[in-house]
Amino acid sequence: MRMTSARARRLLLGGAVVVVLLVLFSTGAAVLLKNRLVAGANRRLVGYTVEARGLTVYPWNLELLFHDITVRQDAHPEPAVARIPRMDVELQWLALFRGRIVASAHIDSPTLSINVAQLRTEADGPLQFRQRGCQSCTRWK
Secondary structure (H helix, E strand, C coil), X not given: CCCCHHHHHHHHHHHHHHHHHHHHHHHHHHHHHHHHHHHHHHHHECCEEEEEEEEEEEHHHCEEEEEEEEEXXXXXXXXXXXXXXXXXXXXXXXXXHCCCCCEEEEXXXXXXXXXXXXXXXXXXXXXXXXXXXXXXXHHHC
16 A cells, blocks of 8 residues: 555654654653652751752653752852752662652762851751751651
8 A cells, every 4th residue: 555645744744743742741741740849849848948950751761860959058048058960860660560669869970068157057947956857757757
């Protein structure tokens, strides 16, 4: 069966539309996921704010690639406490089938910067040492 040029063009155009829609959907999903993850981190960290410039999602291997993560102390935002240019998080498929979330993370070239003013704010804060950091992590409370 021979395909006419008009039919071939329609198939090519249809394929191009599907590809464009998939790219737009994955980009929108990445933005929503990044915003949700950053908002969750900000809810859990008292006195600090997390920002991330971008997120790339690789659904075929359940991998998340964060770009330009910054952690700032609210009282003294400059310099940032941590800058992470790239963080690669890969979920493990088999654990998902067992109802667990297990991931490995690779942090590329982090920069930490803590000054005396930031240390004083941390020491004088209302939270006890055991309450700092991840407030929802029950194993530390």
